[in-house]
Amino acid sequence: MIEAVKASGLLGRGGAGFNCGLKWELARKSSGDEKYLIGNADEGEVGAFKDRYLLTHDPFSLIEGLAIASYAVGAAKAYIYLRAEYHFLFEPLTLAVKQAEELGYLKNLNLRIFEGAGAYICGEESALMDSIEGRRGEPRCKPPFPTERGLFGKPTVINNVATLANIPQIILKGPDWFRTMGTEKSRGTKVFSVSGDVERPGVYELPLGSLLKELVVDLAGAREIKAVQVGGASGRILPEPLLDTPLAFEHVLGSGAVLVFNRNRDMIEMNQRNVDFFNEESCGKCTPCREGTEVMKEIFGRLVRGEGQEEDLSALGGLASAMRQGSFCGLGQSAPLPILDSLKYFKQEYDQRLAQSRYLRTLKIVK
Secondary structure, three states, rough: OHHHHHHOOEEOOOOOHHHHHHHHHHHHHHOOOEEEEEEEEEOOOOOOOOOHHHHOOOOOHHHHHHHHHHHHHHHEEEEEEEHHHHHHHHHHHHHHHHHHHOOOOOOOOEEEEEOOOOOOHHHHHHHHHHHHHHOOOOOOOOOOOOOOOOOOOOOOEEHHHHHHHHHHHHHOHHHHHHHHHOOOOOEEEEEEEEOOOOOEEEEEEEOOOEEEHHHHHHHOOOOOOEEEEEEEHHHHEEEEEEEEEEEEOOOOOOEEEEEEEEEOOHHHHHHHHHHHHHHHHHOOOOOOHHHHHHHHHHHHHHHOOOOOOOOOHHHHHHHHHHHHHHHOOOHEEEEHHHHHHHHOOOOOHHHHHHHHHHHHHHHHHOO
């Protein structure tokens, strides 16, 4: 089974894109009789609701994927880590697990559902494990990686809901079938959640390598596009001329959350909301993220209030570099990406804000 998943080329659908079969193999080879498996349903990224759709309409694909994965890696206990905002899914998921148990499909697996407490950081795998262990969710030092020492100090595999939902079909139809879809480096299909300025927001599944334009224009019905953010609040921002970019790990992808902005949207205000969000959700463990998001919040606050300074833009660039290189986990590393993209593609909006600030300062001096 591990060789089949490796051969399929399935990469993690949560955003990191790590080879699923390789992760299983590392856990399988780790020493110790007790191992754990976790289905990550802490879908906290802004604009992401693909996992919610899968959990609502087809929970058995996840349960079957967990059963196969647990057998493959040698885990006798597994958790579905459900985000607090998805509490309405707790009962249906519990019923689905109970039905699978009663039919004997989980006789070698103790599968339980664990609800989070609403922390964005717990989508990160090591913070998620801290949460299950009853501690405050914070990222851990790596190495050791979870496949070596994870939940309760035991080898652990953590896969996203959409990743595990692919497993039954790969085992049923074979890795060669899966490899017929997608690109050389990004095999299979991907489920996307599209929202924002579109006529038909919703969940769509496309072969990896499909063009962004096909998703947001042809399917979701976007018009007069100014920018599209691929990957949620921490995703890359692409202007309208780049809609022919392929949706693949080697180009742009992320968690699968796609946010569309029309020409009436203000990129400065959009980034201000994102920065406020990440400043609120930062766990505070590392200085680059804790202090960096705070300073970015202050800078964008000044820009929006008409109090921006010329040096603010260079400060944003320096902060982004420090956060990307020095932050402990993906939150601090990815939070600056949309800011860098907006500075690259929409610099004129920042210049207009600074010009407005200079004008307002002139009025104050005259008064």
